[in-house]
Amino acid sequence: MANKKIDIDPTEAKEAILGYCLKKGALAAGVADLQALERIAPAGHRPSDLMPRVKSVISLGVGGQTQGAWTLPAKAMSFFGSTEGRAYTIAYGLAFMIERQYLQRSVYCPPDIDPELGSRVPLQSLKLHAELAGIGARSLAGDILLHPDFGYMYFASVFTELELEPDKPMETNPCPAPSCTDMYKKTGQTPCMKFCPVQCLSGSIGEDGKQADMKYDMAACAEMTQQYETLATVMASAMNAETADEREVMLHRPENKTLWYKMSVGSGGLLAQCFECMRVCPIATRAPLADPILRAEAALGGGDE
Amino acid sequence: MAETSFHRAYGVTEDMVSELGDEIFDLSHNHQTRIGDAVREMNWDAIEAGRVGMGLTDGEIAERLSLEVEQVTFIRTLVEGQRFHTGHYKRLYKLGGGKRYRPERDPDT
Numbered sequence: 579m580a581n582k583k584i585d586i587d588p589t590e591a592k593e594a595i596l597g598y599c600l601k602k603g604a605l606a607a608g609v610a611d612l613q614a615l616e617r618i619a620p621a622g623h624r625p626s627d628l629m630p631r632v633k634s635v636i637s638l639g640v641g642g643q644t645q646g647a648w649t650l651p652a653k654a655m656s657f658f659g660s661t662e663g664r665a666y667t668i669a670y671g672l673a674f675m676i677e678r679q680y681l682q683r684s685v686y687c688p689p690d691i692d693p694e695l696g697s698r699v700p701l702q703s704l705k706l707h708a709e710l711a712g713i714g715a716r717s718l719a720g721d722i723l724l725h726p727d728f729g730y731m732y733f734a735s736v737f738t739e740l741e742l743e744p745d746k747p748m749e750t751n752p753c754p755a756p757s758c759t760d761m762y763k764k765t766g767q768t769p770c771m772k773f774c775p776v777q778c779l780s781g782s783i784g785e786d787g788k789q790a791d792m793k794y795d796m797a798a799c800a801e802m803t804q805q806y807e808t809l810a811t812v813m814a815s816a817m818n819a820e821t822a823d824e825r826e827v828m829l830h831r832p833e834n835k836t837l838w839y840k841m842s843v844g845s846g847g848l849l850a851q852c853f854e855c856m857r858v859c860p861i862a863t864r865a866p867l868a869d870p871i872l873r874a875e876a877a878l879g880g881g882d883e
Numbered sequence: 884m885a886e887t888s889f890h891r892a893y894g895v896t897e898d899m900v901s902e903l904g905d906e907i908f909d910l911s912h913n914h915q916t917r918i919g920d921a922v923r924e925m926n927w928d929a930i931e932a933g934r935v936g937m938g939l940t941d942g943e944i945a946e947r948l949s950l951e952v953e954q955v956t957f958i959r960t961l962v963e964g965q966r967f968h969t970g971h972y973k974r975l976y977k978l979g980g981g982k983r984y985r986p987e988r989d990p991d992t
Contacts, residue, residue, distance in 0.1 A: 620939075651979035651982075652975040655979060656975060695941065698913070699940075716922070720915075774984065777986060791916060797963065800967070802975060807967055808969045808972065812969065833973055858983065
């Protein structure tokens with residue numbers, strides 16, 4: 579705890595904090611309702627499990643890749659499609675900013691897995707933070723959060739002992755888009771469901787045009803998005819190979835050599851490298867401010883003029 | 884898979900993996916079903932009712948199956964590894980640039 583006390587206006591502090599996020603490049607930022615987070619997140623994954631005296635959880639989102647990125651082959655996107663690093667950088671800086679400016683303990687929330695639980699359980703759900711902070715709503719695409727203006731974002735969180743007024747979740751959910759509902763009525767699938775390479779998505783849309791249910795085979799999705807899980811299997815297969823030649827081929831075949839490359843360069847492409855559900859999502863790709871071109875056009879006062 | 888020293892360290896037998904592996908996998912968040920939009924709507928009854936569908940933690944599964952949490956974690960992660968198909972990833976190499984995945988064109992499905 580800080581030895582010196584300063585007067586803090588919580589409203590002004592919140593404005594300054596969210597303003598910092600936007601100034602540093604976030605498209606959206608908000609404060610999640612801590613009590614709701616503590617109630618919804620399961621034991622072991624609540625904010626207070628990481629930071630016992632946490633008073634506020636700040637969530638921020640940065641935009642995805644450029645418009646041009648969506649035109650590239652999936653194998654190219656796999657290396658650079660994610661932009662989460664920018665979100666983490668802003669959150670890291672924000673924690674320092676809050677401590678320096680308000681003398682309240684703050685921490686960048688690690689977005690990583692819980693090391694006691696294998697490779698599929700995160701320490702915290704950044705998705706839940708962002709949803710409760712009102713900067714994203716769950717989609718039919720495996721609950722990836724979408725925003726009506728910014729489409730598909732990457733999120734980061736900061737925990738702080740500074741008390742801030744929480745925001746509310748978004749009033750409406752942009753998913754499904756009208757064109758997706760039309761397609762669902764005709765085929766029983768939305769684009770994200772239809773074009774998933776491992777068919778990990780299913781669900782239904784109600785008569786009211788809202789999501790009725792969302793089914794997500796996360797294990798199948800992991801085969802495309804968590805390539806680091808491949809490493810253990812490849813190594814085990816190589817060690818169990820019947821001959822030295824088999825072992826050599828196993829380790830040197832083209833797709834496995836890629837793994838060694840990705841590891842040696844520390845490539846983010848070892849995780850979250852499949853974008854096929856978002857590539858066909860009209861909200862992710864065509865929301866009014868979804869990419870730098872659209873945002874620039876909006877700033878110039880409309881694209882077609 | 885035969886029983887290993889790791890199985891013994893967690894008090895897990897191969898029979899336990901065979902009998903409970905699928906159930907633990909299905910109860911975990913490897914398979915998620917969400918009804919409606921409960922969290923966004925802050926509908927507490929629906930949030931509580933939807934917990935099982937969204938996947939249970941290892942602790943919650945352990946309580947349900949009268950196991951130790953570490954046993955559930957060990958079995959779950961073992962099954963996750965066994966079910967992981969390394970061969971599906973190459974499907975991505977043929978996609979993008981105007982090409983979309985079509986199950987009917989995939990010889991593996």
